Amino acid sequence: MNRRDACRALLGLGLWALAGGAAAQQRQPKRHTWAELTAEQQNVLSPLKSDWENMPIESRRKWIGIANRYPKMAQLEQERVQKRMQRWANLSPEQRARARENYRRMAKASAEKRRRLRQQWAEYQAQKAR
Amino acid sequence: MNEDQIGSQVQHLLNQAIDLPPQAAERLRAAREQALARQRPEPAPALQWADSLLGSLGGWSGISLRVLLPVALLVAGLAGIYAWQQNQTLAEIEEIDALLLTDELPLDAYLDRGFQDWLKKRGGGEK
Numbered sequence: 001m002n003r004r005d006a007c008r009a010l011l012g013l014g015l016w017a018l019a020g021g022a023a024a025q026q027r028q029p030k031r032h033t034w035a036e037l038t039a040e041q042q043n044v045l046s047p048l049k050s051d052w053e054n055m056p057i058e059s060r061r062k063w064i065g066i067a068n069r070y071p072k073m074a075q076l077e078q079e080r081v082q083k084r085m086q087r088w089a090n091l092s093p094e095q096r097a098r099a100r101e102n103y104r105r106m107a108k109a110s111a112e113k114r115r116r117l118r119q120q121w122a123e124y125q126a127q128k129a130r
Numbered sequence: 131m132n133e134d135q136i137g138s139q140v141q142h143l144l145n146q147a148i149d150l151p152p153q154a155a156e157r158l159r160a161a162r163e164q165a166l167a168r169q170r171p172e173p174a175p176a177l178q179w180a181d182s183l184l185g186s187l188g189g190w191s192g193i194s195l196r197v198l199l200p201v202a203l204l205v206a207g208l209a210g211i212y213a214w215q216q217n218q219t220l221a222e223i224e225e226i227d228a229l230l231l232t233d234e235l236p237l238d239a240y241l242d243r244g245f246q247d248w249l250k251k252r253g254g255g256e257k
Contacts, residue, residue: 102241117249128244
């Protein structure tokens with residue numbers, strides 16, 4: 001029967017789409033062990049080496065992404081990344097989330113305001129030290 | 131070959147033999163009713179479930195298919211959207227983290243609640 005064949009074909013298509021979706025989900029859990037990183041990535045991420053195996057896979061993927069951006073950064077930026085990496089990784093997820101939230105909010109400010117932020121930060125620290 | 135064609139051929143043959151003696155016609159009618167009565171209450175035994183599954187998909191409906199297929203597609207679609215969104219969120223976090231790690235201001239400026247409050251107060255005072 002023609003209709004039945006058509007139906008089966010459609011069902012097959014549906015199942016195939018399902019399997020495809022499931023496969024897309026399954027692709028994620030790649031382990032990204034330290035040994036799997038390229039030498040360059042290992043070099044950039046060396047401050048994280050001791051914590052690497054305890055990191056969730058999403059974090060590892062994120063750090064790999066950042067390591068891949070690293071060569072395109074200015075030298076000053078690269079130095080900042082090296083200096084901040086370990087501290088950032090050791091913060092609690094809540095602290096990181098708060099910092100990101102603050103960053104998003106402050107990044108919306110005008111360029112002029114953002115330029116003043118650096119000065120304001122220095123002012124604030126001076127006040128706090130007093 | 132086709133069920134419908136076979137059916138109409140049988141019907142045609144039966145129509146040709148329509149001049150039956152009344153008792154024979156009566157017995158056929160009774161037999162037919164009996165057969166129908168037996169068939170209706172139990173559509174398909176559980177044993178044949180695999181066949182009836184396929185059969186029912188094309189058989190008493192296409193209804194079940196009309197329901198099943200969209201549901202399957204919907205589930206696949208939702209799974210896809212979820213995976214995509216997850217991916218977007220991770221990409222966004224990576225982006226922001228890269229910016230935070232390279233930003234002019236140190237991490238503490240974004241972590242220090244005091245600074246955030248101080249900025250707010252000052253911003254309010256200036257206006």
